[in-house]
Amino acid sequence: MGIYLIVSLRNLLQARRRSLLLSLALAMVTTLLVVLLALSQGLTDNMIKTATTLSSGHVNVAGYFKLSPGQVAPLFTDPAPIRKVIEENTPELDFMIDRVAGFGKLISDTGSTISSLSGIEAANEGRFIERIQLAKERDYKEGGGDRVLGDRSKIGQDGTILLFTAHAKRLGVGIGDNVTISAESIRGAANTVDLTVVAIAQDMGMMSNWFTFVSKKTIRDLYQMKEQATGGFMLYLKDIADADTVRARLDGVFKERGFEVLDYDAGKPFFTKFEPLAAEGWTGQRLDLTTWEDEGAFLKWTIAGFNGVSIFLIGVLMLIIVVGIMNTMWMSVRERTSEVGTLRAIGMKKRRVLFLFVTEALILGLVATTAGSLLGGALAGVLNAAQIPIPSEAARMIMLSDTLYLSVQGAQLVQSVLLFTLVTGFAALWPASRAARMRPVNAIQHVG
């Protein structure tokens, strides 16, 4: 075994320029693959983070209450028994929160905008409040400073509102300013409420454009809801991978206990359900169970699209690389025809000759792709640390983030190295087999 390595290495070093050029190309493509994988992973991470911070738990138990066939309200009139069932049947549960949903117009002295409203209770929302990144003053105010204003501890308290930067900019408000919410209640009556901005958070891609956080009481007052009414439960599990199991189990349990549960509609987030539900004939309370994947499903196409382009690109490059490797190995075989002849003449088996050339390619591939993947990892790390802002709105929508975010994972580095090394070895098979098949007599006579 050792002798092959030594011979292969010698050969590679002899043809330094050739090896170097090919390695360069291989390393480049590996770097690219690693960066693309990191971007794709970053997108997925962003999706999970955005969905589970803004609008979804790992599993959600939402309520829909219909006053009349055409009027759908997203709430539970009597949440206590629901909570009990969840608590009793979810050993995987880490913690659970409930929020009240609304929809209204935010109005300031200088602007207005529309947003969905989430009513939260500060005491239960430790994770949310911790995850939200408060924005620097200059992010939403022209001529603002670098200081982060706002008070996390006031988020979710009565009379306060948490805005995202995009809303704050549109409304032209800063910390301490007043914002009025105007919403239309079930009977078409417009209610308004005045709130004080206590925190302004950094945008989380496009999705945060649709969310604003206030206290539960604010929403109940706006809609004149009863005090016990709540919108839905968001369940956070110890392991997000259990989400599907938990959803399916709770679905069964709720039905068993006689609750009316809507048919599971995979991939349909909360806000797509109002219209079809309004068309159905029933009235009263029903439950709807979803996972974070369903709530974030509408974000998935960006990831799918991105991966599609990446696969195409890497595929084409791989093809080019294979052509390059074959070309190089071809040269190598030709140059060393007489050497091969000699080796064969002194008794080397065909298989061994093949092995020799493939080893050469594998060593080249391994070295080049390792370098490439380390470079790619480093590059992704640097790009990520640089927090490069994404310029266009459409790109922000696709990337689900305002800054470029890449997530490098060790496993991906190893996978990239393995993939390209194997491809290299595979590409060398043909030229190598040609070399192995040569008749020693002819080969040994071959010149040039």
Place this chain on the structure above:
Amino acid sequence: MAGRISFGLLLRLSLRSLFGHRIKVLIVGSLLAFGTFLLVFGTTLLANVERAMEASVTGSLTGHIQLLSRDAKDQLAFTGPDAASEQDLGVLHSFAEIKEAALSIPNVKAVVPMGRHVAGPLLGNELDRTLEELQAAMDGGDPATSDRLIRKLRRAIGMLQEDYRLRLDILSNTEEIEEAIADLKTAAADEFWSDFLQDPRPVFDFLDTRIAKLGETATNVFIPFIGTDLDAFTESFESFRMVEGEMVPKGHRGFLFNKTFYEENFKNRIARGIDKIEEARRLDGKTLAEDPALQQSVKQLARFTSYITRELDPDDAQALDASLRRLLPEAEGDLDQKLAAFLELDDENFDQRRAFFYEEIAPKIRLYAVRVGDTFTLRSSTRAGYPKAINLKIYGTFEFKGLERSALASVYCLMDLMSFRDLFGLMTVEKREELDSIREEVGIDALSRAEAEDALFGGSDEEDEPAFAGLDEDSDDAIDIADRVAALTTGAPPTDAAADETFDPDQLDDGTVIHAAVVLEDPTRLDATIASLQALSAERGLGFQALPWNQVTGIVGQLITVVGAVLYITIAIIFLVALVIINNSMVMATMDRVSEIGTMRAIGASRRFVLALFLVETLVLGALASGVGAGAATGLTLFLGEVGLPASSSDFLIFLFGGPALYPSVGWTQLGVGLLAILTVSVISTLYPARIAARTAPVVAMQTKE
């Protein structure tokens, strides 16, 4: 003379050596050919998409250029999230002046005033309608109809009682609800109706004042519309055409629905569902047996039966039940269940059941929530949250030719400019000031402008205001818009009745607009025209800026840019890697020929000759390969241009493609650029090996065996 001979020689030598190195030629050639194909085809497709989108956008919404105020705070966007939220675009103060100035530029064909806004329709509820019909039947002395309507009314009141009991579960203002329930109880009781035929007045009064308002009023539909000079709009946008009804007569107020939007949002849900399945089957060749999306919509239809049963009066319900029994003898249960069975559609029964629906069911229900010819109330709120309402007649529906199925091109309905100004008018500085009471930014200048605006708006504000007097933005109390709007629509119309329906056409130009579309004679001179418009604005102090169409399309335009960027980055990366690989192959090939080159050099070939030999060789190879690649790309483009690249039913693609399919044409620019790029790449990749070759010393070269 010598140069010419050596060129012929070069060419011959190149060809010979290319022929002698077939493998290299194959490898490098296929890479180059593939690169050319990708570059030419990708850019051609992109250019075609851009052109198609330009046509669909400029022909339906934006015109080629949009004019808007220099003071605009937000970016004007016709699609995407920016368009969904309200934009602060400032106002163009004197449209007449701007129009006149713009038209003085020869390339400008038309200037169309515009303003985008969103309003919610206030649709009379079923209770209201039945009451009206009953009144008419009583007046007309039609006892049979009256009897039927009374039964319908009582059934509806009974259903409302249940709804209101449910409200007790969720709402905190219980007294109000208890009161409503008490009223409903009164109206449902037999005693209430016993004297009706003798003396209907008290019953009508009670129903009108206490019960009608309890009917369902909430609609989830918001209508985005463009307020414009309708005549100028239809003349300037060539793909516009009316579908139903008539054009709003000159000088009249009126509303036109976009046909697709109208169908999607105002048609009976089951009818719309059936239409869509029919469309998918006919136009996209889909089948119910194979398409999961269609199967899903069929499944949903069965849950929507209340959209039919709610609309039926008892007699029609009975008749329908009977005919369904004939059609589906095996179906059991009540009418809802029979309808659900009827709506179990498959490929075989679809045509028959669709026909049954339109013959037997459709005439018994209201197929559209509002109909062409109706007058309806649109309500909206200004930026400050100030409610506004207006009554408008729906004159008809329209579509943009080729974009009928694109929801993106069907976003906007149309309204006459005067009504738009009424709905939007409150967003003047003065009104905002009224609400905010103090705004420091409002200087003398702004105030005088506000006064001017007020004059331009023709004082419509004054007429609107009384209906909403007493509205206090800071108040936490409920403000019952429904009541106020009801007052508006019944008692005091928003504006003087005569002025409401007609206006002096001259007023259209003599006022304020938000932005304006400029349609050009020759769209290829877009940039030059924008420059002239900007110059004109600066010169005459007109205060507008001119933006090209692709900057105002919002998210759609930006997505195109992103897709283009992704394409170019992809091609660039592929080229870079290909460059390295080609370079590598070339170096190999050069090494292979060291002794040949040595011989040439020894018999007197200069270094420059060797260099030139290599370059010519690559150029020939590059030209051949890129010829093949470009040929393939052109062939594919021509083929697609013939059969069309289908947008399937993707809404986004229909908009991008400017219709149901894209028929790309060959772009000479893309072809030229593609060929040039490939030749450049191949020459660059040869430079290094060629230099190695040229540097070879004859002696060394001839000695080398390998």
